[in-house]
Each structure stands twice: as C-alpha cells, then as structure tokens.
Amino acid sequence: MATVRSTPIAPGSPELRALLDEIAAGAFERERDDVPPHDVVDRIRETRLGALRVPREHGGAGATQRELFATIVDLAHADANLAHILRAHYWFVERRRLDDGAEAGRWLRAAADGALYGNATSEVGGSRPVGDFSTDTRLADDGAGGYRLTGTKYYSTGSLYTDFVSVLAAHDDGRLAAAVVPVHRDGVTLEDDWDGIGQRLTGTGTTRLDAVAVAADEVLSREVADPPEPTYEGASLQLYLTAVVAGILRSIRDDAAALVRGRERTYAHAAAPVAAEDPQLQEVVGRIASWAFAAEATVLAAADALDAAEATVVDGVPAADAATHASLRAAEAKVLVDELAQRAGGLIFDVGGASATKRSRNLDRHWRNARTLASHNPTVYKARVIGDLTINGTPLPAVGFF
Numbered sequence: 001m002a003t004v005r006s007t008p009i010a011p012g013s014p015e016l017r018a019l020l021d022e023i024a025a026g027a028f029e030r031e032r033d034d035v036p037p038h039d040v041v042d043r044i045r046e047t048r049l050g051a052l053r054v055p056r057e058h059g060g061a062g063a064t065q066r067e068l069f070a071t072i073v074d075l076a077h078a079d080a081n082l083a084h085i086l087r088a089h090y091w092f093v094e095r096r097r098l099d100d101g102a103e104a105g106r107w108l109r110a111a112a113d114g115a116l117y118g119n120a121t122s123e124v125g126g127s128r129p130v131g132d133f134s135t136d137t138r139l140a141d142d143g144a145g146g147y148r149l150t151g152t153k154y155y156s157t158g159s160l161y162t163d164f165v166s167v168l169a170a171h172d173d174g175r176l177a178a179a180v181v182p183v184h185r186d187g188v189t190l191e192d193d194w195d196g197i198g199q200r201l202t203g204t205g206t207t208r209l210d211a212v213a214v215a216a217d218e219v220l221s222r223e224v225a226d227p228p229e230p231t232y233e234g235a236s237l238q239l240y241l242t243a244v245v246a247g248i249l250r251s252i253r254d255d256a257a258a259l260v261r262g263r264e265r266t267y268a269h270a271a272a273p274v275a276a277e278d279p280q281l282q283e284v285v286g287r288i289a290s291w292a293f294a295a296e297a298t299v300l301a302a303a304d305a306l307d308a309a310e311a312t313v314v315d316g317v318p319a320a321d322a323a324t325h326a327s328l329r330a331a332e333a334k335v336l337v338d339e340l341a342q343r344a345g346g347l348i349f350d351v352g353g354a355s356a357t358k359r360s361r362n363l364d365r366h367w368r369n370a371r372t373l374a375s376h377n378p379t380v381y382k383a384r385v386i387g388d389l390t391i392n393g394t395p396l397p398a399v400g401f402f
Helices: 014-033 038-047 065-078 080-085 087-099 102-112 233-262 279-310 320-351 364-374 379-392
Strands: 117-120 138-141 147-153 164-171 176-182 188-191 206-214 219-221
Touching: 014 038, 014 065, 014 080, 038 080, 065 080, 065 233, 065 279, 080 087, 080 233, 080 364, 087 102, 087 117, 087 233, 147 164, 147 176, 164 206, 176 206, 233 279, 233 320, 233 364, 279 320, 320 364, 320 379
Parallel strands: 117 164, 138 164
Antiparallel strands: 138 147, 147 206, 164 176, 176 219, 188 206
C-alpha cells in the first residue's frame, strides 16, 4: 500500500502542481480508451487532496471556497472526469463543516486521513421532481440497536471509486437521514452502468442496497425544514459543476492552439500559407482563450460569494441575504460558462479542418463532457429565475437544491 502524506496537499503548492501534471499525463488515453481512473483516485487518497476543505483542527488543509474552486478548475483542466468524481466527496465534507459537532468531527478526520466519500441520493422513476429529497430507500430498525438499509439509487457519481457512500434514506416514521457505510460492506453493490455521451468515467451509475447493516453511529440526522433554512450548500453543488466546465474550457483553449500549431496543410484560399500565422485562425483561438479566462474569473467571483456567506454562519446556518447572493452568483456563473464551453467545444473544429474530427484525436470529448455537465439542473431554468428576479424582484426558489 502506498504511503499517505503526513500533511494534506495545500492549494496552490508545488506538490499540487506536480499531482495535477501527473493526472493530466494519462487523461487523454483514459478518456479515449475508457479506462476507469482507479489508480489516479488512489493518488488523490495518498496526497489527501480530499482534505482541502477539512478544517485544520481536524487535520485538513482548511482551504477557503475560492481556493477549493480554483483547485477544481485546475483539476478539471487536467481531467474533467476525475474532478467530477470528487464532487460528492467535497459536498459531504461541506455538510460536516456546517454540522460542526463531535459526530461531524469523526467523518472530517477520516477525510483528512485520505478517505473519500460518495453519494447515493437520487432515485429514478415516478413523478418526483429533481430536488425533492423524499425517498423510497428505507432505514429500518433491526431490533438490535442498529438498522437495515434497503433501496436502489442512481446518479451515484464517484461512488465507484470511494471508501464510503452517504445514502439518503427514510426511517420507519418517515424522517430523513443519511447513512454512511463502507462501499465494500455486504449488501452494497455499485454498478458502472452510466451510458451518457460524456463524463463516461465518473462511475455515475446504480447503487443497490440489500438489507445493508448500519450501526447507530453511522446514521446522520437530516431534518428538512419547511420552508428550508437559508443555505449555500446548493450553490456550492451547482458551482462545482460550473468549475469543472471552466476547466474543460481551458482544455479546449490548449487543444485549439496545439491544433493550429501542428497543422502542416491549409487551404489554397486561406489568409496565410502557414496555419499558425493565419489571422482568422488566430482570432478563433483568441476568442476561445478569452472565454476560458472569463469562465474561470466568473467561477472564482461566485466562490467569493460563497466565502462571504460562510463568514455569516451561526449554528450551521448562514445569513439569508448572504446565502441568496451566493446562490444567485452560482446561477449566473452557470448560465455564462455553460454557453461559452459548448460554443467553444464546437468552434475548435473550425481551426482544424476535417482531420480534427478523427476519432483518434478525441476532440469531441470536450463538447460531450461540457454538454453532459450542463444538463445537470438545466440552464434554461436558471436563466428564467435570474430574469424574473432582475425584472420583477421575484425571490430565488426557496429550495436548497437551487
């Protein structure tokens, strides 16, 4: 077994840069050949990258929201699948930070030691809307001081690679709770059955739970307020995906520039005999590069709003106006970045000609991955809400999922 670092890797450090370079070195081949990144996830454990947001008093790096999201953009630039795999883990850590009790400390210390957390929250079928956290998964009293967990979940992004999975379930009396169980426990089955056009290596598949034994201290209380208390948790979840898309935009920029530099042929009617000196191709790459800068800057500005909301937290609840502002900024970032990345993912082929569409080049992965990520909580709903607020002053939806 590889040695785990004695201290977690720090944001912006040379060690982090070296890790990102290592991850990037094999990302193209993993994506092209559909190779699950188990070995790279092991490197995440060893370097304790998952401890970025764990407070220092629990052994973590104590990173700010801005530092976290800057790192996620960097990580997505290196490998968009790997960045997405860690989303549920950082969400779980964020929830424990807000809980900030003895119970939370246990799980935070495990993350500081390298443990990774996955999720099993969503279910398919029926008419239940996305963001409605009622569930058919049951956490039944076993009569001996513990529980038995039974149900089927989908969209379990990242869980295939993690050490624990956090499962949203309902007690016999209907109260919601999260059960945190090791992924290798008897009765837990993780299926790699995601068949989306993009983000193919994220393990976004089915989790089956067949009377899984759960100890009493593995159950986290999850009371849902009606209406919900102000939170920036949903904004953090949304912004995370936008940060991954911003990292993809960087990759499109790099590949577009490399494509032009490497072109030996151009058209008889081109503006210059050498592709790299063609002002029309330069303009296209310059536009993509500018979009990549704007996307990252927008993500970091929204992360600053998350930091501001976090600074107002009292007993796990931020000030309502700060939480709302963070949600608005995350939504605005999504509307902008999703559109820019998808446009850039198509525009890259304008600088490469027909040969750029060869499967061996794998350039379509950028559009496919960005399009897949953008489909989470579609932009059309975000933009409408922002428009209604801007025109009519209508408040943002009072749901933690927005």
